[in-house]
Amino acid sequence: MSTPCLLPPIPPINPIKKISPTRFIELKSCYLKGVWGSNNYPPLLPASPHAIIGKVIHEIMEYVGKGNLEINESSESFDEKWNSCIKREETKLTNSWFEKHLTPLSTSVKNYDEKKELCRLTVESSFKYKNQNIVKYKPSVPIKCELWLRTHDKICVGKADCVKVSDSFVEIVDYKSTETVDPKKLKEYSIQLKLYCALYHETYGTWPSSLKVMLINNKQIEVRFTKEECENLLKDTKKTFFEVNDIISTVSETKNLMSKLASPSPEACHFCDFRPVCTPYWEERKSSPKELWPSDLKGKLVRKKPWGKKRVYIEVEMENKEMVKVVDLLPERHPALEILNYEIAIFSLNKNKKNPRIFHEGQLTVVYLTP
Ligand code: SF4
Known part of the structure; x- marks a missing residue:
C-alpha cells in the first residue's frame, strides 16, 4: 500500500518569528492554527479550487497594477499570463496525492469560464485603447505593488497589494478576487487594511489618507479609519505575538501546549488545514457533539x-x-x-x-x- 495517506506525526510547535496582518487574523481565531501556519507546516487538507482560482486572479490584478501586462485587442497577453498561472497551480496539484484529482481547474472550479472572463474584463478596463495599438497600462499616480512594510523591531510585517503615492496623498488598495463581500469578511479586510496603514506609517513616517478594498468587478469599498484605531490594532498584534511565544516558551509538553494554544470551534476549525493532527479539535467535538462541526x-x-x-x-x-x-x-x-x-x-x-x-x-x- 502507498503510504502518503498515513497520518503524519503531530508537527513541532516553534515560536513565531514575525506576524503579518493575515496571520494576526488567523491567530485571533486560534493560536495553534496561526502558529502551525507561521511555522510553515504544510497543509494536510486540500486547498479549495475556488481559493486557488482566487489566488490566480489576485496575482493577475497585482501584475496589472504594476503595469507589467501589455494587452491588445485579442487579449493574447492576458491569456498567456492566465494560462501560465493556471499551469503552475495545476502542476502543484498534480504533485499532491490528495489534490491531483482537482486538475484540470477548468473542471473543478465552478463557473471557471465566467471567472476567467470577469478577470479579463477587469484587466481590460485598466487599459486605454488607441487605434488598436498595444497600450501599456500607465497609472495616473505612481503605484507601488507588493510593497513590504514593517515595524522598526521587524515583528510586524506585511506586503501591501498596491500603494498609490503622490505628494499629498497615499492610498492603500487590497485586491480581492470576489464580486461581493459579506459583512464578516469586510470586517476582516478592514482590520488587515488598518494594520497595513499603521505599518505604512511605521515604515515611511506618513499616514495614508485612504484605504480601499478592490473587488474583481472593479467595485471599490472605502474603509474608514482613525490613526488611533490603526495604532491600537498594531499594539494588539504585537501583544498577540508576545503572548503566543510566551506560551510556547513556558509549556514544554506537546499535548499540554496544544491545549493551551488551541481554540477549537466549528467556525475556526472548518477552515483549518491541521484538523487531521489536532487533538484538541477531536476532543472538543466529542464534548460538544451538537455543534455544527466539519x-x-x-x-x-x-x-x-x-x-x-x-x-x-x-x-x-x-x-x-x-x-x-x-x-x-x-x-x-x-x-x-x-x-x-x-x-x-x-x-x-x-x-x-x-x-x-x-x-x-x-x-x-x-x-x-x-x-
Ligand atoms: S483544528 Fe481547530 S483547534 Fe485545531 S488548530 Fe485548527 S482551528 Fe485550531
Whole structure:
C-alpha cells in the first residue's frame, strides 16, 4: 500500500518569528492554527479550487497594477499570463496525492469560464485603447505593488497589494478576487487594511489618507479609519505575538501546549488545514457533539463494496461502536481504503440530508490511515 495517506506525526510547535496582518487574523481565531501556519507546516487538507482560482486572479490584478501586462485587442497577453498561472497551480496539484484529482481547474472550479472572463474584463478596463495599438497600462499616480512594510523591531510585517503615492496623498488598495463581500469578511479586510496603514506609517513616517478594498468587478469599498484605531490594532498584534511565544516558551509538553494554544470551534476549525493532527479539535467535538462541526469522522474500516461501476462505498465502525456509511467514493483518490480493519480518519465529507449515518464523498474529501 502507498503510504502518503498515513497520518503524519503531530508537527513541532516553534515560536513565531514575525506576524503579518493575515496571520494576526488567523491567530485571533486560534493560536495553534496561526502558529502551525507561521511555522510553515504544510497543509494536510486540500486547498479549495475556488481559493486557488482566487489566488490566480489576485496575482493577475497585482501584475496589472504594476503595469507589467501589455494587452491588445485579442487579449493574447492576458491569456498567456492566465494560462501560465493556471499551469503552475495545476502542476502543484498534480504533485499532491490528495489534490491531483482537482486538475484540470477548468473542471473543478465552478463557473471557471465566467471567472476567467470577469478577470479579463477587469484587466481590460485598466487599459486605454488607441487605434488598436498595444497600450501599456500607465497609472495616473505612481503605484507601488507588493510593497513590504514593517515595524522598526521587524515583528510586524506585511506586503501591501498596491500603494498609490503622490505628494499629498497615499492610498492603500487590497485586491480581492470576489464580486461581493459579506459583512464578516469586510470586517476582516478592514482590520488587515488598518494594520497595513499603521505599518505604512511605521515604515515611511506618513499616514495614508485612504484605504480601499478592490473587488474583481472593479467595485471599490472605502474603509474608514482613525490613526488611533490603526495604532491600537498594531499594539494588539504585537501583544498577540508576545503572548503566543510566551506560551510556547513556558509549556514544554506537546499535548499540554496544544491545549493551551488551541481554540477549537466549528467556525475556526472548518477552515483549518491541521484538523487531521489536532487533538484538541477531536476532543472538543466529542464534548460538544451538537455543534455544527466539519463533516469528519474517525473509526475502523470494516467493509468496502462497489458503488455503481467505478465507485465504492465503505462502512466505518466509530469509537462508540456506531456504524456509518460513506458512499460514492472514487477508490483511486483514497489509497487508505485498500485494506480492511485499519483505523482511518475521513475529512470534509458531504452530509446526507435525510440520513445522519450516511455521508458522501465531496470534492475535498481526504482519507488518512491513523496509526
Ligand atoms: S483544528 Fe481547530 S483547534 Fe485545531 S488548530 Fe485548527 S482551528 Fe485550531
